[in-house]
Amino acid sequence: MKTRSKVLIGLGGYLALAIAMLLIFGNSGKNEEFKPQNEFKLEEWVPIHLGSLDLSINKAVLYLVIASALTIFAMTWISRRMAQKPNRVQTAVELAYDLTKNNITGGNMDTATATRWFPFLGALFFFIWFSNMIGFIPLPINTEHTVNVFGLEIPAFAIYAATANISIPLVLTLVVWISYHVEGIRAKGFFAYFASWLPPGLEEMSPFGKAAIFLIEVISHFVRLISLSVRLFANILAGHLLLLFMGGGLAVLLGIAALGTLTFPLAFAFFIFEVGLVATLQAFIFSTLTAIYIGGATSASH
Amino acid sequence: MDLSPVAAAVTDEGVKSAGKAIALGVGAGLGSIGAGIGVGFIFGKEIESVARQPEMKSELESIRWLGFALTEAVAFYTFIFGLIAFFLS
Numbered sequence: 383m384k385t386r387s388k389v390l391i392g393l394g395g396y397l398a399l400a401i402a403m404l405l406i407f408g409n410s411g412k413n414e415e416f417k418p419q420n421e422f423k424l425e426e427w428v429p430i431h432l433g434s435l436d437l438s439i440n441k442a443v444l445y446l447v448i449a450s451a452l453t454i455f456a457m458t459w460i461s462r463r464m465a466q467k468p469n470r471v472q473t474a475v476e477l478a479y480d481l482t483k484n485n486i487t488g489g490n491m492d493t494a495t496a497t498r499w500f501p502f503l504g505a506l507f508f509f510i511w512f513s514n515m516i517g518f519i520p521l522p523i524n525t526e527h528t529v530n531v532f533g534l535e536i537p538a539f540a541i542y543a544a545t546a547n548i549s550i551p552l553v554l555t556l557v558v559w560i561s562y563h564v565e566g567i568r569a570k571g572f573f574a575y576f577a578s579w580l581p582p583g584l585e586e587m588s589p590f591g592k593a594a595i596f597l598i599e600v601i602s603h604f605v606r607l608i609s610l611s612v613r614l615f616a617n618i619l620a621g622h623l624l625l626l627f628m629g630g631g632l633a634v635l636l637g638i639a640a641l642g643t644l645t646f647p648l649a650f651a652f653f654i655f656e657v658g659l660v661a662t663l664q665a666f667i668f669s670t671l672t673a674i675y676i677g678g679a680t681s682a683s684h
Numbered sequence: 685m686d687l688s689p690v691a692a693a694v695t696d697e698g699v700k701s702a703g704k705a706i707a708l709g710v711g712a713g714l715g716s717i718g719a720g721i722g723v724g725f726i727f728g729k730e731i732e733s734v735a736r737q738p739e740m741k742s743e744l745e746s747i748r749w750l751g752f753a754l755t756e757a758v759a760f761y762t763f764i765f766g767l768i769a770f771f772l773s
């Protein structure tokens with residue numbers, strides 16, 4: 383009973399605080415100036431235009447470079463100073479290495495293919511993981527809003543992730559998509575590979591029915607392009623949007639300051655959820671599905 | 685019933701923004717229902733399986749996360765298409 387009344391008093395006090403804030407600050411009307419989509423706009427820092435091709439350096443490029451550099455240097459650095467008695471970082475990295483080697487790669491394809499494709503899948507996992515994780519560290523990248531510190535204009539701190547932009551997951555997906563087809567053709571031969579798309583057990587079917595099923599399989603292979611890229615992109619983008627709206631965006635947009643008292647603690651909960659689960663899980667899913675696709679393209683039975 | 689104030693309030697711009705708002709609401713809302721049922725089903729079945737065969741727990745764990753992420757992504761597909769309709773059209 384005592385704990386219960388404590389919880390009730392706490393919740394009641396919190397609600398009373400929100401209501402008091404609502405009464406003090408009131409509703410200042412809908413804010414037309416704040417545009418949430420501008421938080422994801424790519425400002426051109428170094429404009430590079432080749433004809434109609436836009437190769438400008440923007441914050442997505444910065445995050446891409448940081449993620450690639452972290453992937454390369456962190457892994458090389460840790461592998462150079464491997465010790466007999468591992469410290470905490472080495473243990474964690476060995477755990478992740480073991481996950482990519484035995485679980486993701488080894489569990490989904492035969493040994494010969496796994497040996498050949500493990501470096502690619504491991505790099506894919508660590509690159510997406512670093513890319514997702516640095517997306518939750520605030521960096522001074524928001525050049526649209528600058529903060530004046532002793533006469534020096536520095537960009538405001540903001541979070542962004544390379545994977546929250548559709549281009550990067552799409553490129554990764556295209557690399558995966560082309561490579562699993564190439565690997566399948568290499569393993570089985572050109573016509574045998576496409577024939578293996580048909581599920582087993584159709585030997586007595588008419589050619590017309592086989593063609594219809596083949597068409598469905600073709601569509602499903604193209605849908606993989608969308609599902610694999612949009613899954614990663616949408617998860618990270620939705621996470622960042624949730625953090626943006628809960629961490630004050632909703633209160634600013636609607637002009638109700640009291641709403642911030644209610645949504646701000648939720649932002650912490652979502653931050654922990656995103657960093658603790660979604661960032662790692664999406665890297666895991668992307669590389670696992672890649673392994674499944676490569677394994678499916680090379681395995682003897684469908 | 686006199687509907688002329690309603691008819692006067694209906695503008696092309698108003699219809700367009702109402703359509704966008706409905707797209708976002710229906711997209712995010714209905715998508716979440718399906719994915720919510722799916723995620724609940726996966727975790728429920730996993731609990732059931734572990735209760736039946738506790739020795740399979742470690743093997744089921746990775747399959748569970750795979751299923752969870754695949755199902756959960758469905759909610760985000762609808763959410764993203766709703767956002768595209770809301771902000772980019």
